[in-house]
Amino acid sequence: MERRGFLRMSAAAGLSGAAQVQAGGQTPASPASSQSFIERADPNQPGRGKVFALITPHLDDGPIFAGGTLVKMLNEGYTGYFIRVSNDEKDSYNLTLGETVLANEQDAARFVEVAGLKKRYDLNYRNHALDDVSRMEIRVRLMFLFRLLKVDTVLSYDPWGHYEENPDHYVTAQAVEAACWMSGDHLDFPEQFDAGLNVHAVTQKYYFARGPQQVNRVVDISPLIKRKIACIGSCRTMITNMVRSTNDALTAQGLRLAAFSGDQEAANDAFIQAAFIERDRATGARYGLDYAEEFHYIGPDTSLDGYIRAHAEKI
Numbered sequence: 001m002e003r004r005g006f007l008r009m010s011a012a013a014g015l016s017g018a019a020q021v022q023a024g025g026q027t028p029a030s031p032a033s034s035q036s037f038i039e040r041a042d043p044n045q046p047g048r049g050k051v052f053a054l055i056t057p058h059l060d061d062g063p064i065f066a067g068g069t070l071v072k073m074l075n076e077g078y079t080g081y082f083i084r085v086s087n088d089e090k091d092s093y094n095l096t097l098g099e100t101v102l103a104n105e106q107d108a109a110r111f112v113e114v115a116g117l118k119k120r121y122d123l124n125y126r127n128h129a130l131d132d133v134s135r136m137e138i139r140v141r142l143m144f145l146f147r148l149l150k151v152d153t154v155l156s157y158d159p160w161g162h163y164e165e166n167p168d169h170y171v172t173a174q175a176v177e178a179a180c181w182m183s184g185d186h187l188d189f190p191e192q193f194d195a196g197l198n199v200h201a202v203t204q205k206y207y208f209a210r211g212p213q214q215v216n217r218v219v220d221i222s223p224l225i226k227r228k229i230a231c232i233g234s235c236r237t238m239i240t241n242m243v244r245s246t247n248d249a250l251t252a253q254g255l256r257l258a259a260f261s262g263d264q265e266a267a268n269d270a271f272i273q274a275a276f277i278e279r280d281r282a283t284g285a286r287y288g289l290d291y292a293e294e295f296h297y298i299g300p301d302t303s304l305d306g307y308i309r310a311h312a313e314k315i
């Protein structure tokens with residue numbers, strides 16, 4: 001996620017900060033929310049044989065914004081991978097830069113295990129500096145992985161999400177979006193085919209955003225909320241940073257939250273509940289659900305299906 005934005009908001013909001021936090025830093029009403037398709041648990045294993053990749057710059061982005069959805073996909077038969085684009089070197093409370101890289105790497109391994117993902121790939125670009133990295137380079141690395149892993153579906157930041165202040169988020173989003181269709185082109189990086197790969201376009205995208213976005217897909221995560229909490233909790237170093245930095249901001253205002261004090265594990269749990277799960281509850285309430293996650297969903301191109309059905313002949 002973007003801890004700085006979260007903290008700035010809660011500190012600036014003073015006493016009303018908790019209410020802002022519960023909104024998760026997002027504008028509550030998204031433009032197309034009334035037309036959104038609600039995706040519920042499907043016992044028919046629609047993900048069997050399919051592959052998804054969660055691609056985010058930071059460890060906690062996926063668990064916070066799509067933790068329920070990715071667990072739902074795994075439950076429904078998908079094989080899942082996590083591609084972490086940055087090294088998360090800036091996100092700890094009182095560790096050095098080097099210690100922070102290691103701590104978040106260990107947390108990332110925990111997240112993969114807790115979520116039930118198959119494997120993680122760390123691209124290891126420097127945290128907060130993705131706008132100084134060649135987007136083409138990131139795109140080609142993603143295309144290689146999409147072709148290698150035969151990725152059908154991605155979960156990532158919305159490349160058209162508004163008011164995103166973190167370059168790591170929008171650079172990753174743009175690289176993912178371009179790589180999705182370009183990996184299906186036979187003239188893009190054809191040397192990869194000599195290494196045994198084939199063209200393989202990504203045809204389904206679940207995009208989340210911290211700010212306003214065009215929401216057209218709502219995923220009911222009510223049965224999976226405990227699994228989501230566990231996924232967020234695995235980002236121990238980052239959540240601890242959020243809790244302790246929030247406490248510092250409160251102390252500066254002469255305030256204290258008992259739930260965020262004392263035992264760190266319990267404080268982290270309380271923070272996850274207040275900051276993220278309450279937001280999912282508020283999102284769900286707008287759609288008559290207990291807990292939900294919102295996305296801009298882009299599915300396979302079906303524009304020729306009618307013509308093909310009408311005119312195609314067997315050969």
Ligand SMILES: [Zn+2]
Nearest residue numbers: 001002058061
């Ligand atoms: Zn982030």
